[in-house]
Amino acid sequence: xxxxxxxxxxxxxxxxxxxxxxxxxxxxxxxxxxxxxxxxxxxxxxxxxxxxxxxxxxxxxxxxxxxxxxxxxxxxxxxxxxxxxxxxxxxxxxxxxxxxxxxxxxxxxxxxxxxxxxxxxxxxxxxxxxxxxxxxxxxxxxxxxxxxxxxxxxxxxxxxxxxxxxxxxxxxxxxxxxxxxxxxxxxxxxxxxxxxxxxxxxxxxxxxxxxxxxxxxxxxxxxxxxxxxxxxxxxxxxxxxxxxxxxxxxxxxxxxxxxxxxxxxxxxxxxxxxxxxxxxxxxxxxxxxxxxxxxxxxxxxxxxxxxxxxxxxxxxxxxxxxxxxxxxxxxxxxxxxxxxxxxxxxxxxxxxxxxxxxxxxxxxxxxxxxxxxxxxxxxxxxxxxxxxxxxxxxxxxxxxxxxxxxxxxxxxx
Numbered sequence: 001x002x003x004x005x006x007x008x009x010x011x012x013x014x015x016x017x018x019x020x021x022x023x024x025x026x027x028x029x030x031x032x033x034x035x036x037x038x039x040x041x042x043x044x045x046x047x048x049x050x051x052x053x054x055x056x057x058x059x060x061x062x063x064x065x066x067x068x069x070x071x072x073x074x075x076x077x078x079x080x081x082x083x084x085x086x087x088x089x090x091x092x093x094x095x096x097x098x099x100x101x102x103x104x105x106x107x108x109x110x111x112x113x114x115x116x117x118x119x120x121x122x123x124x125x126x127x128x129x130x131x132x133x134x135x136x137x138x139x140x141x142x143x144x145x146x147x148x149x150x151x152x153x154x155x156x157x158x159x160x161x162x163x164x165x166x167x168x169x170x171x172x173x174x175x176x177x178x179x180x181x182x183x184x185x186x187x188x189x190x191x192x193x194x195x196x197x198x199x200x201x202x203x204x205x206x207x208x209x210x211x212x213x214x215x216x217x218x219x220x221x222x223x224x225x226x227x228x229x230x231x232x233x234x235x236x237x238x239x240x241x242x243x244x245x246x247x248x249x250x251x252x253x254x255x256x257x258x259x260x261x262x263x264x265x266x267x268x269x270x271x272x273x274x275x276x277x278x279x280x281x282x283x284x285x286x287x288x289x290x291x292x293x294x295x296x297x298x299x300x301x302x303x304x305x306x307x308x309x310x311x312x313x314x315x316x317x318x319x320x321x322x323x324x325x326x327x328x329x330x331x332x333x334x335x336x337x338x339x340x341x342x343x344x345x346x347x348x349x350x351x352x353x354x355x356x357x358x359x360x361x362x363x364x365x366x367x368x369x370x371x372x373x374x375x376x377x378x379x380x381x382x383x384x385x386x387x388x389x390x391x392x393x394x395x396x397x398x399x400x401x402x403x404x405x406x407x408x409x410x411x412x413x
Contacts, residue, residue, distance in 0.1 A: 028143040030202035031136050032162040034094055037199040038132040039166025041101040041192045042070065042125050045108065045118075046249055047175030047269035050257060051184060055112055060254070060381045066118045067250050068378040070126035075368045077130020082364025085135035086357060089210045090142075093135040094203055100128035102196045105189045112185030130371070133163065134364035141351065141359065142209040156347035157283050160340055168276025171249070175269020184265075225365055227353050232410040234349045235369055236403050237298060241342040243373025244305045247396070248275045248328075248335040251377040252315050255389060256324035267325065271332045278336030279343065286344040292352065295411035301341035302404035308335035309397035316390035346370060 046067070053063050077097075085093040104125035111117040140162070141155030174188035181187045249272040257264045282304075289297040311331040318324045346366055354362040380392055 027146070027207050028140050028158060030199070030206035031090070031094060031139040031143065032158060033195075034098055034199045034203045035132055035136040035140070035159065036162045036166035037192070037195045038097065038101045038129050038136075039163045040170030040195055041105050041166075042129045042170070043167045043249075043272060044105075044170040044174040044188060044192055045122065045125075046171045046272050047265050048178055048185070048188060049250065050254065050264050050268060051178055052111065052115075052118065055185065056115055058115060060384075061378070062115065064250070064378040064381040066115065066122055067246075068375040069119050070122045070129070071371050071374040073123040073126025073128075074130040074371050074374070075126075077127035078134045078364040078368040078371070079130070081131025082134030082138070082360040082362075082367075084131075085138060085360045086210060088212050089208050090135050090139035090360075091203060091206065091208050092212070093131055094139065095200065097128050097131040097135070098196055098200055098203065100124060101132065102193060104128055105192050105196075108189055109186055130364070130367070133367050134360050136162075137347065137363045137367070138360035139206070139209060143207065146207075146209070156344050156351065157287065159347060160283065160343045161280050163343075164276040164279045164340065167245075167279075168273040171272035172269045175265050175272070179263070179266040179269075225362060229349070229410075230353055230362075232413075233298065233407050234346055234353075234366060236407050237302070237342060237349075238346055238366055238369035239373040240302060240305050240400060240403065241339055241346060241370040241373060243376045244308060244335040244342065245275050245279070245339040246374050246376050247312060247380070247393075248308070248332040248339075251380055252312055252328045252331055254381075255315055255319040256328055258320070259322060259324050271328060274329060274332045275336035275339065278333045279340030282337040282340040283344065285337075286341045289341075290345070290348060293411075295408040297341065297345045297348075298411055299404060299408045301338060301345045302400060302407065304334060304341055305338035306397055306400045306404060308338050309393060309400055311335075313390050313393045313397065316388070316393055319389070343370075 049063055049067060052058060052066070053060075058066075081093050081097065104121050104123075104127075107117055107121035107124055109117075111121060137155070137159050140159050144155045144158055170192065173191050177188040177191075178184040249268070253264065253268045253271050260267050286297060286301070289300045291297070308331055311327060311334055315324060315327040315331055318327055347363070350362050350366045351359065376396075380389070380396075383392055
């Protein structure tokens with residue numbers, strides 16, 4: 001494919017995309033669907049955790065390990081995918097990424113027979129997600145600004161929405177199929193294969209925004225990663241993006257599984273959908289609270305995370321009662337809103353700090369730190385053998401509160 005957003009004369013290869021007349025307003029839909037498809041593939045596994053525990057007799061630690069190994073593939077995917085898309089072009093990274101996401105799902109298909117397939121599939125899905133979310137974030141931002149003008153900057157909102165749609169609908173469809181359809185460890189993965197096949201031709205037709213070879217090697221450190229605000233504000237904030245979401249969708253449903261006999265799979269799917277949906281619905285609040293150079297949005301985002309974790313403490317306290325599932329739903333909504341606010345906040349900060357030629361690279365570093373939060377359920381599951389879940393969640397809430405105080409103070413400086 002050769003369709004490309006042409007950089008204005010004299011701007012050089014590292015310039016931002018041109019003004020709003022150069023690109024159709026819907027040009028970002030192709031990369032957006034690709035990001036949603038990869039997000040679908042990343043999270044379709046979540047509601048099946050408890051199914052695999054029953055089918056394969058997995059311990060809670062191994063179970064959370066299959067969830068957390070995703071981050072081991074995702075972080076190198078982010079760190080390689082972002083700079084590669086800056087250097088070689090967005091499409092040249094996103095198309096192989098979609099193929100890798102499809103391959104990860106294919107590896108999960110025999111997962112009901114041996115846990116090794118689950119680890120392999122999740123690792124590949126993580127690598128695909130890392131490359132897609134870094135290159136896709138930059139591509140969506142550039143196409144959005146080219147059509148709407150950089151002053152509007154709808155990119156962070158659109159990226160969060162597309163990721164959340166994939167994160168929410170993927171688990172809901174997979175959970176429903178696992179609950180009521182035959183072959184519960186196979187059929188839930190088929191919709192992702194279809195969605196990926198639809199996304200591929202749309203990505204091939206999307207306008208390219210980066211000319212190959214446009215970014216010098218070895219200069220990512222100049223992109224803003226050494227900036228004091230990035231290190232003191234963005235890096236501490238980032239793990240709470242997916243740390244809050246992963247606790248809601250991968251840890252809390254297991255605490256109340258005994259209260260939902262026969263319905264735990266669909267309940268987990270609904271909790272995942274509610275977490276992602278809250279992340280979308282909170283977008284207008286996040287945009288209103290954003291004031292560059294102030295801690296308003298940072299404090300709001302982390303304040304919501306702290307509130308959600310305190311509700312999670314109540315979940316642990318009432319896990320053995322009928323109120324437990326209701327509190328899980330409430331916690332998912334609040335933690336999902338915290339996820340959405342934190343994601344928008346982090347992306348806005350990165351886009352203000354990054355040079356145009358290093359946008360995907362700096363986004364990749366931010367996303368890599370944010371996805372560290374995905375492993376949160378693993379240490380919680382391991383530590384719950386000796387420490388009550390309520391105590392663990394209260395400690396996590398305290399850590400979030402300290403992060404709120406630190407980042408707000410640093411943002412003022």
